[in-house]
Amino acid sequence: MIEIKEKHKCCGCNACVQICPKRCIATNEDEEGFLYPSVDKSVCIDCKLCEKVCPVINQAVARKPLKVYAAKNENEKVRFNSSSGGVFAALAKRIIEDEGIVFGASFNEKWDVEHIGVEHQDKILALQGSKYVQSKIGNSYIKAKSALKDGKKVLFVGTPCQIGGLYKFLRKEYANLITVDLVCHGVPSPKVWREYLEDWIEKEMKTITPEAKHDAFHLKNVSFRNKKHGWKNYSFALKLVEEKCSGLQNEFELCEDYKDNIFMRGFLNDVFLRPSCYHCCFKSFRSQSDITLGDLWGIENIVPQFDDDKGVTLVLINTIKGNELYLQIPKKELPIFYKDALRKNPVMEKSVSRNYKRCLFYSNKKDADLTKRIERAINLKFGDRVKNFIYTKTNSLINYLKK
Numbered sequence: 504m505i506e507i508k509e510k511h512k513c514c515g516c517n518a519c520v521q522i523c524p525k526r527c528i529a530t531n532e533d534e535e536g537f538l539y540p541s542v543d544k545s546v547c548i549d550c551k552l553c554e555k556v557c558p559v560i561n562q563a564v565a566r567k568p569l570k571v572y573a574a575k576n577e578n579e580k581v582r583f584n585s586s587s588g589g590v591f592a593a594l595a596k597r598i599i600e601d602e603g604i605v606f607g608a609s610f611n612e613k614w615d616v617e618h619i620g621v622e623h624q625d626k627i628l629a630l631q632g633s634k635y636v637q638s639k640i641g642n643s644y645i646k647a648k649s650a651l652k653d654g655k656k657v658l659f660v661g662t663p664c665q666i667g668g669l670y671k672f673l674r675k676e677y678a679n680l681i682t683v684d685l686v687c688h689g690v691p692s693p694k695v696w697r698e699y700l701e702d703w704i705e706k707e708m709k710t711i712t713p714e715a716k717h718d719a720f721h722l723k724n725v726s727f728r729n730k731k732h733g734w735k736n737y738s739f740a741l742k743l744v745e746e747k748c749s750g751l752q753n754e755f756e757l758c759e760d761y762k763d764n765i766f767m768r769g770f771l772n773d774v775f776l777r778p779s780c781y782h783c784c785f786k787s788f789r790s791q792s793d794i795t796l797g798d799l800w801g802i803e804n805i806v807p808q809f810d811d812d813k814g815v816t817l818v819l820i821n822t823i824k825g826n827e828l829y830l831q832i833p834k835k836e837l838p839i840f841y842k843d844a845l846r847k848n849p850v851m852e853k854s855v856s857r858n859y860k861r862c863l864f865y866s867n868k869k870d871a872d873l874t875k876r877i878e879r880a881i882n883l884k885f886g887d888r889v890k891n892f893i894y895t896k897t898n899s900l901i902n903y904l905k906k
Contacts, residue, residue, distance in 0.1 A: 505553040507539050511778040512559050514785075515539070515690075516668025517640040519553035528553060535865055536694020537637065537777050556674070558667035558790075559779070565787035568819035570826065571844055573799050573809050574836040575816065586633040586728040587798040588816030593832040594683065594794070595627045595658060603656030603679075605630065606647055608638040614700060614722060615693060618643040618661065620650070630660070633727045635770050637690035637777060640665060644672045651677045662687045663785035666792045681828050684790045686797025686817065686848050689780030689855050691770050698873050699766045700725075704743065720745055727767070729758060734798075734814040739764040769877040773858045775865075781857040786850075793825030794818065799839075801847030806837050817844050819851075 505519045505528065519540050520528045527546035530538040540553075554560055576582045576589030585592055595605045599622060606620045607630035616638040621627060638661070647669065650657050656679045659669055666684040673680075704720060721744045729740035738758040745753040761767045769775055788795065799817040802810045809815060818836070820826045845851055858864075860880040867876055 504542050504544070504547055504549055504551070505540055505557060506542070510537075510539065511782045513539055514559055514664035514668070514779045514783075515637060515640075515777060516558060516664050518556040518558065518644060518668035518672040521640075521642055521644045522552045522556045522672055524548070524550060524552065532694065535775070535778075536692035536697075538639070556668070556671040558664065558671045559784055561671060562784050563667065563670075563789045563791050565789055566791075566821060568788065568795065568821050568841060569823075570820040571839050571841045572818040572820070572836045573802060573806055573815050573839050574818045574834045575809075575814070577833050577835060579813070581631075582814055583730055584628060585631050585814060585816075587734070587796070587814045589631075589814065590816040590818055590832070590834060591660065591683065591796055592627055592631055593834060594681075594828060595621075595630065595660075596624055597828065597832050598656050598658040598681070599624050599627070601656050603658065604647075604650050605658045605660070606643050607660040608634050610634070610725060614725060615639065615697070617641060618665075620646055635691050635727050635767070636693050636696045637662075638665075639693075640668070644669055647680075648673060651680055654679065657681070658683065660684070662690060663788075663790035663792065664779070664783070666790040667785050670791050678824075681794070681824060682790075682792045683794045683796060683825075684785075684792040686795060686851055687780075687783075687785075688771070688850050689773065689776035689783075691766075692775045692777070695769070695775045695873070696766070702873050703766075704741070723754070728761075730814065731758060732760075733812045735812055737761055739767055765874050765877050768881055769864075772881040773855045774861055774877060774880045776855065781854055783854040786854060787852050788819070788821055791821075793822045794820060794829060795851075797848055797851075799844065799847075801843070805839055805843045809835075809837050817848065819844075 507513045515538050520530055525546050525548055527543040528540050530540055532538055574588055574590050576593050581592045582589035598605055604620045604622050606618055608616050609619045609629040611617050616634045616636045618638050618640050647657050647659055658681050660683045663684045666682045723744050724742035726740040729738040732738055738760055740758045743755045797817040799815040802815050820829055858880055864876050864880040
């Protein structure tokens with residue numbers, strides 16, 4: 504029976520929930536906004552399937568990629584709508600052309616992030632773009648398994664822990680399955696995302712029209728990585744629609760540099776990531792994915808002739824199966840050395856450090872202002888920075904000794 508005693512030992516992949524033959528495992532959101540499984544012991548038959556499919560309990564071995572590339576989608580429009588170089592969109596298009604199904608993270612009608620499956624090319628756009636919130640896997644492993652058993656090609660895209668969970672859930676190899684994971688910094692809290700989104704829209708709409716009512720505005724689009732000012736200097740952008748009494752609509756796009764946006768600053772300073780992200784057991788390609796995708800940061804020093812500041816994908820081919828699919832897509836590419844890619848993407852092998860003031864951020868219930876709570880956690884005084892440094896190094900040593 505799965506029992507979470509230490510929260511950093513649960514990545515939230517939902518494999519245990521989906522495998523349970525008695526459906527006696529449910530997920531509940533904790534005070535930080537993350538989902539954790541809980542078992543109805545009165546129904547549990549102690550089959551231990553939940554433990555057998557847990558990718559944290561049953562960790563895979565570390566690997567190195569077979570090949571590494573800098574790559575771009577040949578379609579400039581597709582590349583612009585992607586976070587990096589648009590390689591995922593090309594992979595997804597190829598699978599759908601073969602009448603397959605692609606699973607990935609999408610916003611729902613409430614702007615929460617959840618995994619869905621798509622079978623038409625016009626739906627690929629919903630899966631494109633970074634979404635810096637932990638997605639709800641739901642029953643997508645069950646749906647993927649059903650499609651695989653029906654003989655369909657399946658492309659499943661997710662964070663390394665989600666891919667690790669999928670493989671443990673399936674418990675066998677499928678020739679028609681291709682998995683793609685992402686170079687993952689960590690997953691922020693859905694609860695913090697909901698709180699931020701509501702606060703930001705409230706504040707921003709007052710700058711547009713102070714007398715407007717909140718329910719007059721509707722969110723039309725969210726982009727964590729808007730490239731209007733370039734790929735390297737990306738923006739956080741929201742598109743809002745104001746409904747007028749006359750029936751007319753006003754559309755507004757609100758952009759903020761990622762270095763100024765408070766949610767992005769909190770995310771990049773590791774304030775509200777899932778506890779397991781600070782102890783990630785899927786680094787060094789332990790997810791067993793076929794392909795890993797990310798941003799090729801530092802490209803100006805690696806292959807400057809390939810840099811146009813419109814986005815370049817770092818492609819890491821981990822298996823022969825992954826290489827076969829990659830060879831089928833049209834793209835512009837250059838081979839590069841893994842060590843060069845690792846220099847600017849250290850999270851491929853190392854977990855981020857827990858922010859020293861993370862506990863303060865979550866425990867300060869008296870202050871309802873999310874912006875102030877994040878600011879306190881990231882704008883550290885000199886003494887706090889020293890404490891943060893000692894805290895980080897101590898935890899790194901503890902994690903090293905545990906290995």
